[in-house]
Amino acid sequence: MAPLTQVSELLQSTLKPHLFNDYCPNGLQVQGKEEIKLLVTGVTACQALIDKAIALKADAILVHHGFFWKNESPCVVGMKQKRLKALLLNDISLFAYHLPLDAHHELGNNVQLAKKLGLGMTGALFPDSPKQVGNVAVLDEPMLVQDFVALCEQVLLQKPIHITGNQPTIQKIGFCTGAAQGFIEQAVLMGCDAYLSGEISEPTVHVAREMGIHYFAAGHHATERYGVQAVGDFVAALLGIEHVFVDVENPV
Numbered sequence: 001m002a003p004l005t006q007v008s009e010l011l012q013s014t015l016k017p018h019l020f021n022d023y024c025p026n027g028l029q030v031q032g033k034e035e036i037k038l039l040v041t042g043v044t045a046c047q048a049l050i051d052k053a054i055a056l057k058a059d060a061i062l063v064h065h066g067f068f069w070k071n072e073s074p075c076v077v078g079m080k081q082k083r084l085k086a087l088l089l090n091d092i093s094l095f096a097y098h099l100p101l102d103a104h105h106e107l108g109n110n111v112q113l114a115k116k117l118g119l120g121m122t123g124a125l126f127p128d129s130p131k132q133v134g135n136v137a138v139l140d141e142p143m144l145v146q147d148f149v150a151l152c153e154q155v156l157l158q159k160p161i162h163i164t165g166n167q168p169t170i171q172k173i174g175f176c177t178g179a180a181q182g183f184i185e186q187a188v189l190m191g192c193d194a195y196l197s198g199e200i201s202e203p204t205v206h207v208a209r210e211m212g213i214h215y216f217a218a219g220h221h222a223t224e225r226y227g228v229q230a231v232g233d234f235v236a237a238l239l240g241i242e243h244v245f246v247d248v249e250n251p252v
């Protein structure tokens with residue numbers, strides 16, 4: 001058991017949200033009970049995750065995609081009212097960390113994804129803009145592109161959408177979890193022969209084909225499963241609380 005304030009302070013000092021210009025508030029978004037025994041983590045604060053946390057008698061939830069995004073209506077109605085009501089009625093806190101969780105050098109989504117795929121991270125995707133997320137990895141040996149597709153499917157539990165580039169093998173891979181398909185041209189500038197993100201848009205296909213770079217849309221949810229789990233494990237180990245990751249299936 002740990003006080004809510006202690007959990008909050010540890011998350012803030014670890015993830016350092018003040019270093020980011022984000023599209024949502026990072027940190028404690030909804031305040032619940034004073035003491036935390038069980039922390040549930042998940043990718044998105046959807047109703048299914050909240051319902052599962054209630055069933056598990058969780059005291060707090062930590063997610064990558066929380067509430068109160070810029071440009072969304074601030075009114076507490078409809079889907080948002082149902083989610084908030086469930087949290088407040090059950091006295092469950094909600095912590096959300098977006099970009100700070102993508103970028104963390106040890107626990108973040110990108111580093112954790114690279115670990116899962118066995119990619120040694122060799123640098124930033126935007127070396128001149130330290131606040132931008134995304135990384136580059138160089139494999140020791142070139143890898144057949146179909147072997148990389150099989151690896152993604154095995155690790156991420158879903159087959160990536162693959163837009164074929166010029167070469168039968170890949171060695172320098174740019175990657176950024178989530179909806180970072182727009183960074184594909186940066187991967188080209190960085191001399192990558194492949195780029196991986198979570199989602200794909202119509203123009204991504206043309207960039208990949210015309211620039212000759214392999215593109216893998218490996219799943220927004222699938223690529224962002226790992227950072228929040230790493231942070232949950234880290235907090236639980238340090239403060240002696242319980243942690244359960246809940247994976248709400250999402251094909252995108």
Ligand SMILES: [Zn+2]
Nearest residue numbers: 178179220224
């Ligand atoms: Zn995301």
